[in-house]
Every structure is written in C-alpha cells, then in structure tokens.
Amino acid sequence: MKRYLKLVNFEFNRFFKLYLVLIGITFVAQMSGVIVESKSYHNQANEIMQEDLLTQSEYVQQYGPMSFLNISESIWFLGTIALCAVTLIIYVFFIWYRDWVGKNNFSYRLFMLPSVRLNIYLAKATTILLFVLGLIALQLLLLPFENQVFKWIVPEVFRTDLSVLEITNLYYLNLLIPKNILEFILFYGAGMTAVMIVFTAILFERSYRLKGIFYGIVYCGVSILIFLAPLLLQASLLENYFYPMELLFLEIAACVLVLAGAIWIGNMLIKNKVRV
Amino acid sequence: MKRYWKIVLLSIITLVVIGSFYIQASLAAKDTLQLELEKISGNEDELKGLTIHGDYGTGNLTKNFVHEVNGETILLNNRSVIEELTTDINSHIMKKLIEEHRNFMRGKDLFPDYFFENESLVVYAGVKRDYKFNSIDFSFDIDVLDKKSNEIKSIPLDLPDTETYGWYDVVDVEVVDGQIILLTRSSLVNGGEEVNEYTFDLENQKLLSTEKLISTIRTDNSWTELSVIHDSSIDPEKYILFKTSTLKDVEKDGYFVQEVTGNEVQVYNIETKQLKKIDFPDELVDAIDLSTIIDSTLYVSSRVDSGLELSQYDLEKDEWGEKKAVDLPKYKNGYESMYTNLMNGKIYTAYLTDEGYELYIGDLRTGKSLYEGKIKVSNTSSKTDELYIHLIE
Numbered sequence: 001m002k003r004y005l006k007l008v009n010f011e012f013n014r015f016f017k018l019y020l021v022l023i024g025i026t027f028v029a030q031m032s033g034v035i036v037e038s039k040s041y042h043n044q045a046n047e048i049m050q051e052d053l054l055t056q057s058e059y060v061q062q063y064g065p066m067s068f069l070n071i072s073e074s075i076w077f078l079g080t081i082a083l084c085a086v087t088l089i090i091y092v093f094f095i096w097y098r099d100w101v102g103k104n105n106f107s108y109r110l111f112m113l114p115s116v117r118l119n120i121y122l123a124k125a126t127t128i129l130l131f132v133l134g135l136i137a138l139q140l141l142l143l144p145f146e147n148q149v150f151k152w153i154v155p156e157v158f159r160t161d162l163s164v165l166e167i168t169n170l171y172y173l174n175l176l177i178p179k180n181i182l183e184f185i186l187f188y189g190a191g192m193t194a195v196m197i198v199f200t201a202i203l204f205e206r207s208y209r210l211k212g213i214f215y216g217i218v219y220c221g222v223s224i225l226i227f228l229a230p231l232l233l234q235a236s237l238l239e240n241y242f243y244p245m246e247l248l249f250l251e252i253a254a255c256v257l258v259l260a261g262a263i264w265i266g267n268m269l270i271k272n273k274v275r276v
Numbered sequence: 277m278k279r280y281w282k283i284v285l286l287s288i289i290t291l292v293v294i295g296s297f298y299i300q301a302s303l304a305a306k307d308t309l310q311l312e313l314e315k316i317s318g319n320e321d322e323l324k325g326l327t328i329h330g331d332y333g334t335g336n337l338t339k340n341f342v343h344e345v346n347g348e349t350i351l352l353n354n355r356s357v358i359e360e361l362t363t364d365i366n367s368h369i370m371k372k373l374i375e376e377h378r379n380f381m382r383g384k385d386l387f388p389d390y391f392f393e394n395e396s397l398v399v400y401a402g403v404k405r406d407y408k409f410n411s412i413d414f415s416f417d418i419d420v421l422d423k424k425s426n427e428i429k430s431i432p433l434d435l436p437d438t439e440t441y442g443w444y445d446v447v448d449v450e451v452v453d454g455q456i457i458l459l460t461r462s463s464l465v466n467g468g469e470e471v472n473e474y475t476f477d478l479e480n481q482k483l484l485s486t487e488k489l490i491s492t493i494r495t496d497n498s499w500t501e502l503s504v505i506h507d508s509s510i511d512p513e514k515y516i517l518f519k520t521s522t523l524k525d526v527e528k529d530g531y532f533v534q535e536v537t538g539n540e541v542q543v544y545n546i547e548t549k550q551l552k553k554i555d556f557p558d559e560l561v562d563a564i565d566l567s568t569i570i571d572s573t574l575y576v577s578s579r580v581d582s583g584l585e586l587s588q589y590d591l592e593k594d595e596w597g598e599k600k601a602v603d604l605p606k607y608k609n610g611y612e613s614m615y616t617n618l619m620n621g622k623i624y625t626a627y628l629t630d631e632g633y634e635l636y637i638g639d640l641r642t643g644k645s646l647y648e649g650k651i652k653v654s655n656t657s658s659k660t661d662e663l664y665i666h667l668i669e
Contacts, residue, residue: 005280012283134286137293164297165304169354179356180305181298186358240383243374244361 003115007123033076038153067160196262207273311343318647329667392449414444467494568618600643
C-alpha cells in the first residue's frame with residue numbers, strides 16, 4: 001500500500017507543474033470570457049437602445065435577456081474544457097511513454113522497484129483520475145465566482161439569473177457534471193474503464209512492439225464489443241426484450257467485466273512480457 | 277507526510293468541492309416546483325389517480341412537469357440522463373400492464389392502441405417493420421396471454437402486397453365472441469389511405485377474414501384526410517369513429533389555399549360489423565376529436581364563450597339529443613387557455629381564469645359538476661410565471 005501511494009505521489013509530481021499551468025489558463029480564459037461576453041452584450045444593448053430609441057425592457061423583449069448560458073456556450077468555456085480534456089487524453093499515453101524515451105531509460109528503474117509491478121499500472125491510473133476530478137472541482141469552484149462577476153457587469157433587467165446547479169444542467173456541462181452522485185460515479189467509472197483499456201493496449205505495444213499495435217487494437221475492439229454487447233443484443237436479436245432498468249444493470253456488469261479484463265491482462269503483461 | 281502535501285491538498289479540495297456540490301444538488305432536487313389543488317366545491321375523491329402534464333415557464337426557461345394529484349410533481353427536465361432513459365412516463369394503462377404481466381410485456385411497443393384486456397385475456401397486436409432499401413416489409417406481431425394459465429400464444433402473419441403500402445399500423449384491437457378483431461390503418465404509396473379489418477379465430481390462431489372498411493383516394497388537386505377516433509383505452513370497445521374530410525386546393529387572389537369541401541363521419545359497430553354514417557352538423561365536425569362513447573351514446577364537447585357545450589348522439593336510434601352546457605363563468609377565452617379530456621364517463625377540463633388555472637370535473641351522463649378546484653403552483657421563486665396544461669389522464 002505504501003509503495004503504491006509513493007508511486008502515485010511520484011507520478012503526481014511529475015505532471016504537477018503542467019497541471020498548474022492548465023489550471024491557470026482555465027482560470028484566466030474563463031474569467032476573461034465572462035468579462036468580454038458580458039461587456040459586449042451590455043455595450044451592444046446600449047448601442048441598439050440608442051439607435052432604435054428603445055427602453056431597457058423593450059430591448060429585452062425584442063432581443064432577449066442574457067443568461068450565463070451565453071457565456072458557458074462561448075469559445076472561452078468550450079475552449080478551456082477542450083484544452084484540459086485533450087491535454088489529459090494525450091497524457092494518458094505520455095504517462096507510459098515518457099518512461100521509455102529520454103536519455104536514461106527510466107522504465108528500467110521503475111520495473112526494478114521491489115514491489116508488485118501492478119502497482120505502477122494502478123498508480124498511473126489513479127493519477128489520471130485525480131487530475132480529472134481536480135479539474136472538475138476547479139470548474140465547480142469557478143462557476144459561482146464567474147456567476148457573481150456576470151451579475152456585477154450586467155444590470156438586472158438584462159439578466160436571467162441561473163444558479164450554479166441550473167448552469168451545470170445545461171447543454172454539455174451535464175455530461176461533465178451529472179445531476180446526481182450515482183450518475184457521477186457511473187460516468188467516471190466508465191471513463192476510468194476506458195483509460196485502463198488504453199493502458200493495457202499501450203502495454204501490448206510495449207510488450208510486442210510492432211505486432212503489439214495490432215494486438216492492442218484487437219484487444220480494444222473486443223473490449224468495446226463486450227461493453228456494447230447488451231445494447232447490441234437488445235437492438236438486434238432480443239427485440240427490446242429487456243426493460244430499461246435491466247439494461248442499465250447489464251451495462252454496468254459488462255463495464256465491470258471489461259475493467260476486470262483490462263487490469264488482469266495489464267497485470268500479466270507488465271509482470272511477464274513488458275520489454276524495457 | 278510533508279512530501280505529500282500537494283497531492284493531499286488537491287485530493288481534499290476535490291473531495292470537498294464535489295461532495296458539497298452533490299449534497300447541495302440532492303437538497304435542491306427536493307425543493308422544486310409543486311402543484312397543488314385547492315378545492316372550491318365537489319368531492320376530492322374525484323382526483324384519485326389523476327395525472328396532470330404541463331409546462332411551467334419562468335423567464336425564458338420552460339420546465340416540463342408531470343404531477344400526480346395529491347403526490348409529487350416531477351420536473352422532467354430535472355431528471356438526470358440515466359433517469360431519463362430508465363423512468364418511462366408511459367400512460368397509467370401501460371404501467372399497470374407491465375406491473376401485472378412483466379414477462380408478457382417484454383419487447384412490446386407500448387401504445388394502448390395495440391392492446392386489449394378483459395377478465396381472461398390480454399391481447400397484443402403490433403406491427404413489425406422490416407426496413408428495406410425502398411420499401412418496408414410489414415407483418416403482424418400478435419400475442420395472446422391467457423391470464424389464468426399464463427400461456428402465451430402467438431399468431432404470426434405476413435401482410436400481402438406490402439410494397440404498395442407506405443405505412444401500416446394497428447389502430448384498435450378487440451375480442452368479440454372468440455374472435456380477435458384488428459382494425460388497421462395504412463397509407464398507400466401512390467396516395468390515399470385505407471382502414472382494414474382483420475378477424476382471427478382465437479382458438480386456432482387462424483386468419484378468418486379481411487375486409488376493407490374505408491378507402492380514400494387522392495387526385496391532383498384534392499385529397500382526403502382520415503381521422504380514426506376512439507378512446508385510448510385497452511378495455512372492450514363497441515364502436516369506433518372515422519372522420520373523412522375532403523380538401524381541395526383553391527386559388528384565391530393568386531394564392532393557393534386549402535379548402536374543406538366535405539366532411540363525413542361514420543361509426544363502425546365492431547360487434548355487428550356495421551358501418552353507419554352519422555349526420556354531423558358542420559359546427560361540431562372540428563370538435564369530434566374531443567368525443568367519447570358511453571354505452572351507445574356519443575358525447576362531443578365543443579368550446580363556447582361561456583365554457584363548454586356537450587352534444588349527445590344516440591348511435592342506436594341515430595338521433596341527436598339535447599345539448600348540455602358546462603358553464604365556466606370565470607373562463608378567459610384565448611389561445612391555449614383550455615385543455616379538455618373526456619374519459620371514464622367524465623369530462624375533465626383545465627382552463628385559464630384571471631386568477632390562474634382551474635380544474636373542472638363533471639359527469640357526462642348527468643352534466644353535473646363533480647369537482648371544481650384551483651390549480652396552484654408553490655415552491656417557486658419566480659416573479660413571472662406561466663402555467664400551461666396539456667394532458668390530464
């Protein structure tokens with residue numbers, strides 16, 4: 001256990017500086033987004049009101065009020081979220097390959113550590129999970145501040161106020177932040193399963209190199225097929241035999257099966273086959 | 277421990293932020309919109325089992341809700357993704373059938389029109405559609421559940437000439453004297469519609485006969501619109517109504533407009549297999565969608581300035597009876613200001629007054645009021661609100 005925690009801490013610190021940069025960019029970009037979008041709405045409103053001689057309430061009637069949705073749908077928000085997502089997806093690969101590249105072959109030292117090698121695999125997965133959840137927490141922390149800044153800039157007549165909860169319910173954000181904790185666990189559980197499938201595929205490549213790429217792709221295909229099996233059967237052979245709730249449980253079971261498969265195969269590869 | 281401060285700090289912050297967000301979310305979920313009914317007169321027992329569907333607008337956000345009277349108001353937009361997939365808001369009838377015959381109901385299309393239930397049987401008749409490159413292969417999917425023995429019998433039947441049909445659907449299933457009767461509605465590829473009747477022998481699961489009840493045609497500038505009107509219940513029904521309106525493209529001041537050139541209302545007696553024309557006054561034709569048949573009397577409800585008017589027609593004697601007025605003195609006439617439904621021998625109407633929505637329940641046979649009450653929304657923080665009711669079941 002202690003070895004595992006040490007490994008997690010080690011992996012965490014290796015990415016921490018870049019992670020802080022990511023947090024910084026998100027903070028600055030989103031805050032500027034709030035200010036720019038709010039100001040431009042307000043300025044545009046003032047301009048049109050002067051040109052067309054409208055009162056504030058007439059303007060709102062004709063052009064509609066502004067809500068936080070205008071901001072959270074803007075490139076400022078979508079961009080930062082996409083940036084964080086892409087960075088972490090790249091890091092899912094880089095967290096392994098960085099051990100093999102560079103002057104001194106670090107993987108050699110890592111695999112020589114006197115602990116179960118599976119710990120390395122699990123520590124890397126834990127690190128990715130921590131970073132992902134950290135960014136979700138950051139978004140949840142930023143939203144109330146951003147909402148407040150928005151309220152300061154745009155006068156009340158022009159606004160439709162939304163609570164943080166309502167903001168997270170809207171549009172794409174409800175995929176990142178689902179409405180209840182159970183769903184949160186299911187979503188991120190499925191996400192982590194996907195990460196572990198990629199990990200195991202990477203280990204295939206690291207074990208068998210060129211041939212391993214092929215093995216890895218086949219392995220991913222099989223995993224996805226098992227995961228989707230209940231849905232595919234339901235749509236084809238079984239003709240909607242299962243009720244929705246039953247299907248959900250079957251999907252969870254399929255996901256657990258795939259996850260267990262990923263860890264088991266990953267363990268075999270890292271223990272016996274991986275090449276330094 | 278000192279070496280770990282960064283990771284410990286991040287973990288704690290993450291846990292606290294996400295944790296408190298979901299605690300807040302679960303608390304907020306409890307205290308949302310709540311619909312309440314305040315009695316003005318009548319008997320509150322009339323409200324039992326009633327469900328009200330509607331929209332509630334605040335500012336530029338519209339919330340879609342389902343309210344079970346004397347129970348919870350569920351905001352449909354507030355459900356999570358999984359809840360949306362797993363909690364079906366099917367009609368009461370379908371829910372009850374699933375609860376009682378869970379295995380039989382597997383893989384069925386859950387439309388009341390496809391089902392029939394009496395003391396001893398549940399019959400399902402759906403249409404299977406096999407999508408081909410430029411046509412659809414239609415076939416019947418008929419299952420009969422014997423309630424006592426729990427035995428399920430299936431009657432497979434491919435429909436002939438399916439390439440001539442653009443669409444094929446079952447509109448009603450009945451069981452009369454050991455025969456299953458299916459009424460189907462289909463549209464033809466080259467225009468026009470048909471209503472067909474299929475009779476099956478329940479004992480031997482064999483097709484006995486098919487009969488074309490109604491067929492409409494389409495010409496270059498005129499066509500016929502067909503409506504099939506019957507209660508969406510799964511209980512035995514004796515009558516079904518068909519309305520056919522002929523429309524024509526007419527040139528008026530250089531524009532083409534559609535004009536109704538004729539209406540015909542027919543009633544089909546499923547037991548005696550008799551199709552009869554009803555002499556329908558023009559002003560009631562549009563109201564026919566809001567009608568119901570009790571015993572052998574057809575009730576049609578139409579909107580008038582002072583509320584509603586109930587017309588009744590005796591299907592055996594072929595004559596119109598006396599009209600009854602449902603006076604709703606506070607009714608504010610306007611766009612989408614009233615929703616009416618006739619079911620269970622009663623009339624249910626939710627209508628807008630100057631002080632908000634009111635609900636009226638009356639007996640169709642006697643025309644007497646059974647319940648009147650105000651529909652109120654509580655638990656809302658909004659200043660500007662709009663309520664709109666679009667279904668009572």
